[in-house]
Amino acid sequence: MNTIRKELVIIGGGPAGLAAGIAAREAGVEDLVILEREHEAGGILRQCIHNGFGLHRYGEELTGPEYAARDIAKAEELGLDIRCDTTVLSVDGDRRVTCVSRTDGLQIYEAGAIILAMGCRERPRGALGTPGTRCAGVYTAGAAQKFVNLEGLMPGKRVVILGSGDIGLIMARRMTLQGAKVLACVELMPYSSGLNRNIVQCLQDYDIPLYLSHTVTDIRGRERLEAVTVMEVDAKRRPIPGTEQVFECDTLLLSVGLIPENELSQRAGVELSPLTSGAVVDDTLQTSVPGVFACGNVLHVHDLVDFVSDESFRAGRAAADYLKGQAPKGGTLAVRDGEGVRGVVPQKLHPDQDVTLMFRPAGVYKNASVVVEADGKEMARKRAMIFTPGEMVALPLKAEKLAGVTGDITVRMEVR
Amino acid sequence: MEERVITCINCPMGCRMTVCLENGEVVSVSGNTCKRGDTYARQEVTAPVRMVTAVVPVQGSLMPVSVKTREPIPKKDIPACMAALHGLHLQAPIKAGDTVLPDACGSGVDVIATKSV
Numbered sequence: 001m002n003t004i005r006k007e008l009v010i011i012g013g014g015p016a017g018l019a020a021g022i023a024a025r026e027a028g029v030e031d032l033v034i035l036e037r038e039h040e041a042g043g044i045l046r047q048c049i050h051n052g053f054g055l056h057r058y059g060e061e062l063t064g065p066e067y068a069a070r071d072i073a074k075a076e077e078l079g080l081d082i083r084c085d086t087t088v089l090s091v092d093g094d095r096r097v098t099c100v101s102r103t104d105g106l107q108i109y110e111a112g113a114i115i116l117a118m119g120c121r122e123r124p125r126g127a128l129g130t131p132g133t134r135c136a137g138v139y140t141a142g143a144a145q146k147f148v149n150l151e152g153l154m155p156g157k158r159v160v161i162l163g164s165g166d167i168g169l170i171m172a173r174r175m176t177l178q179g180a181k182v183l184a185c186v187e188l189m190p191y192s193s194g195l196n197r198n199i200v201q202c203l204q205d206y207d208i209p210l211y212l213s214h215t216v217t218d219i220r221g222r223e224r225l226e227a228v229t230v231m232e233v234d235a236k237r238r239p240i241p242g243t244e245q246v247f248e249c250d251t252l253l254l255s256v257g258l259i260p261e262n263e264l265s266q267r268a269g270v271e272l273s274p275l276t277s278g279a280v281v282d283d284t285l286q287t288s289v290p291g292v293f294a295c296g297n298v299l300h301v302h303d304l305v306d307f308v309s310d311e312s313f314r315a316g317r318a319a320a321d322y323l324k325g326q327a328p329k330g331g332t333l334a335v336r337d338g339e340g341v342r343g344v345v346p347q348k349l350h351p352d353q354d355v356t357l358m359f360r361p362a363g364v365y366k367n368a369s370v371v372v373e374a375d376g377k378e379m380a381r382k383r384a385m386i387f388t389p390g391e392m393v394a395l396p397l398k399a400e401k402l403a404g405v406t407g408d409i410t411v412r413m414e415v416r
Numbered sequence: 417m418e419e420r421v422i423t424c425i426n427c428p429m430g431c432r433m434t435v436c437l438e439n440g441e442v443v444s445v446s447g448n449t450c451k452r453g454d455t456y457a458r459q460e461v462t463a464p465v466r467m468v469t470a471v472v473p474v475q476g477s478l479m480p481v482s483v484k485t486r487e488p489i490p491k492k493d494i495p496a497c498m499a500a501l502h503g504l505h506l507q508a509p510i511k512a513g514d515t516v517l518p519d520a521c522g523s524g525v526d527v528i529a530t531k532s533v
Contacts (some may be wrong), residue, residue, distance in 0.1 A: 049469050051469060065512070065530045149471050149480075152480040177470060196424065196425045196427075197425035386428050386429050388428045390428065391428050
């Protein structure tokens, strides 16, 4: 077996891994490798052929492949070593990365630092507990997106979509434009978690009905899916008897949430947060395992790739600082979720460093403020007309604001 | 007088706006919270436009090529644009930015490749 020493190993060649690699190289890390399990870099952007990426970073609306191409071009210009078709099997607590590929076989990297950038995966049918038969024709929306956009294959002709997250909405339009009939989009909650823009342009434009407070209660078919039963749910999300509607269809797409893909992190002993399902990190995005950093959707599920890139640039620079022995010294303060706030990242910070706090509101708050407090004093405040769980809040905080703070920092929502 | 109710797409507020039209001309917009809603509503009820993105098979490549309209096109032209794209016979290699369908459906907007195959 082949053992290789590397200053920095980055796991994942999507937007997070690419940005982390670019930033680390620009900060002086020469000896780094990006490990990517797919045939080419770019991650999930490769199959996101719709536009809307890059508005914050570039001021224009790129498609996914175009956004990825810019980072890939930059990585090539910097001469980054990106190993595709390479699957990481394990990471351990003393920063040994075991991976396998057809060309190089089994290899072990002994890394000075590691950046976890594995992204997230979709919640599958098994996570829902929907009754029914185990027929073909039930896909996650992202799997269908890969079939249609990367392989040129149509998963079916008559489609029901469960969940109204953005990927489900985008796929409603894609399937329709490619000739399928989308019968309904069914959402358990009384509101959609998707963008208004996608509800208008992906559903309303094509007269696809959106059933709020409804769910799929039965999946029927022998070999292939034949029909699903849809029922209305009450305030406690229990199906209401007598509201059954049967949709004859050959395809059910699931768009029911994303989960950071942290199996490797767990094996490395990285402490995870039950709120974000990602690593617990400090302001340098370092996890509980020294020298192991996390960024992008493996840390917490983002709405916009622009923010993934921004966070990953910071992780790349932080890993470079760590390798040079320039990581921030001294103790950290805990950052706590206050009322109306879920899953603040980072969970701890060095008070002498600038930081960006990110989190999701626990509900919809109109005419509200985010307030950051410590030692009984207000450190920062951000007002907005509306905060919703579907839109992550980013709150930059300057180090001078935190000077002299000794206690926990709390982030909470305040309605005016 | 005609009334149309539309949802604003500019931000998560999603304002429900009522647009009053007379002989195809916008007389008033109400229900919006900010100026962006007013602008969007006037455009959306008189001349709605959309970006179109799709994939097209390519001879000589296992993967289809992803494409987009260079700019938004009139919403009513989307079905014709898709039909024209489905009728294309493309040959590899294609570079990102290449025009695959000039002047889609007489809209004056080209459809271009968004990746290289």
